[in-house]
């Protein structure tokens with residue numbers, strides 16, 4: 473089985489997939505596509521016209537949460553019960569939706585449209601607060617993971633997004649000690665720690681400056 477991740481040269485939706493692949497310690501290649509100078513010409517190579525895409529033995533699989541769920545299930549980093557699996561995916565999807573609002577805020581920032589940027593940052597803060605509160609309530613007291621006695625792809629996915637949002641949203645995890653703990657535990661996995669040290673700095677499109 474070969475894995476090749478195709479994504480833009482930003483963290484955003486690519487980072488949860490990168491973290492899941494690394495937490496699983498599976499081999500993969502990555503192609504980083506420059507969002508401004510390369511994507512326009514590359515778009516036609518993508519069946520659904522968007523990234524991220526994971527090529528699995530040369531076949532394209534799209535949609536961030538679908539890719540992460542596939543990897544988790546394939547490599548035994550998932551729960552088996554369909555109801556719990558669906559509740560976990562529900563949470564993952566709501567967290568993932570925040571990334572669309574953040575992308576709009578970034579986009580309006582580069583367009584120097586302060587009013588629209590502020591509007592979308594307001595939506596990011598509003599949605600992130602709801603999502604964090606609900607996620608916090610899903611962490612079990614026994615194991616400290618989301619609805620599971622062991623770490624699943626959803627914990628890793630969640631940590632990868634929180635890693636991006638803690639610096640963007642003031643006080644995001646102030647009332648979420650269990651999520652702080654998950655973030656710390658996932659960040660300290662050797663393969664993730666190594667990636668955090670090696671990964672490229674934030675692209676200018678997605679820095680936290682002036683948000």
Ligand SMILES: N[C@@H](CCC(=O)N[C@@H](CS)C(=O)NCC(=O)O)C(=O)O
Nearest residue numbers: 484485521522523524534535536537
């Ligand atoms: N629902 C999809 C959304 C994918 C998406 O919007 N990708 C953006 C990059 S983060 C993209 O490919 N934009 C370029 C385009 O639409 O031309 C997912 O979660 O993967």
